Amino acid sequence: MTTGETTDVIIIGAGPVGLFAVFQLGLARLKTHLVDILDKPGGQCAELYPEKPIYDIPGLPVCTGQELTDRLLEQINPFDPVFHLGEMAASLAKTGEGLWRLATDVGTVISAPVLVIAAGGGSFVPKRPPLADIEAYEGASVFYAVRRIEDFRGRHIVIAGGGDSALDWTVNLAPIAGSLTLLHRRAEFRAAPDTVRKMRELEREGLVRFELGQPAGLKGDDGRLQAVVIKRADGSTAELAADTLLPFFGLTMKLGPIANFGLNLHENLIPVDTEKFETSEAGIFAIGDINTYPGKLKLILSGFHEAALMAQAAHRHVHPDKVLRFQYTTSSSELQRLLKVA
Amino acid sequence: MFLKVRMPDGTTHRLEALDGWRVMEVIRDWGLPIKAECGGACACATCHVWVDPKWLSKLPAPSDEELEMLDGAFHVDERSRLCCQIIMSQALDGLEIELAPESLADAPVARLAVGG
16 A cells, blocks of 8 residues: 555545635644545535525625635635545554554545544435345446446446436447437436537437436346336336446435444434544544534534634644644734735 | 324324424424435435325425426436425425435434324
8 A cells, every 4th residue: 555645634525614624724734635525625515506595604695505615715725735536535544653544445545643524414426226136236237427438338328317417428428339228207307408409419310219217127137237127107117128227316425434434423423522523533523514412503604613623623633742822814924924815 | 283204114203393394394303314415405305205196286386496306316206296395384284295215314313203
């Protein structure tokens, strides 16, 4: 295993609370790396409701999830955090020097004296259709993402779903597939109009077949798919011959590998104290929606408060020999230099 | 007023509801394990329920946004709704719904449900 980079603090989760943690840790002169399974910062705010208004951020009467994300990114920019996006925090170990060493699912390794878990509701992972034995087909016949288009050349593909992912991959895979059927429960699509137009063109050219319905079952053996059973709105069923199914029903949150980090958990939440927001392991903190304590409210502003107090404790942990002087950004020229405004 | 929710494990719970509350909030507040990931913003489809057919005509029609989000749910049919978009009212006293399995939270939440 590579030894990887060493920093002061690793933050799992680049949602609003993880981002603001960079700010508070930065004021304490602590360097940060962020790891997030999404390919963009913002967490739920960017993934679930980028266009939805948020009304309870202090001082911002209204802003969207994306605006809040953009403003936080601007606010933390002076601290040059390192982002590891599209990577899932996969395993955690303690090094001989007492550092936490985090490895991601793509092999990035980061070590730090402090780990902050700001993972919200967990990792965003694709929704798995509730079809009998679907797990047995995953990896050989059922895929939730396309990494290499070439792997799908000549395959007989069913793409299920009606959003951007379903339509984008329909358009991109149709030219190389053996056959391609788009399966969706209605004739309207929640996708870019231009992509829908391209799909309809491909349908006219005979490269795409569109079926109204939903997946209801899988047929095949030994993990090799032979047909997708579909159910139509009138209750009738049909079989689509296929060796590949790509279900695109959006993402859902799962706690994921964090559950195996050896921390005390309470119903998939991480109990913390309310002075430092530290977990059952010294040097590991949990802030935002993923933690629990008496009176916890899952609000973004609660996570911001938790980040501020956590940063004080994180500083003591990284620099036990140093005193962190409490200062205000309004009056401290030292903090203003860190913020690059003075 | 009450609503009756059938859970994927087959148990049925009669829950006291309050006028103006979202059905999702009533279920969550009684401590039943509903996922409701986005918290009621009509942005995730993890509060998918099947409404008993006899109640369907009493519900306001779903918005385009709700229909779009239902694209991310499974086994959707004419009884399908996102229960964060159903607001309790006198007209819905006694509403009967079934929670779709994909809307079940991974772990039970803190409080135990009490119901008749």
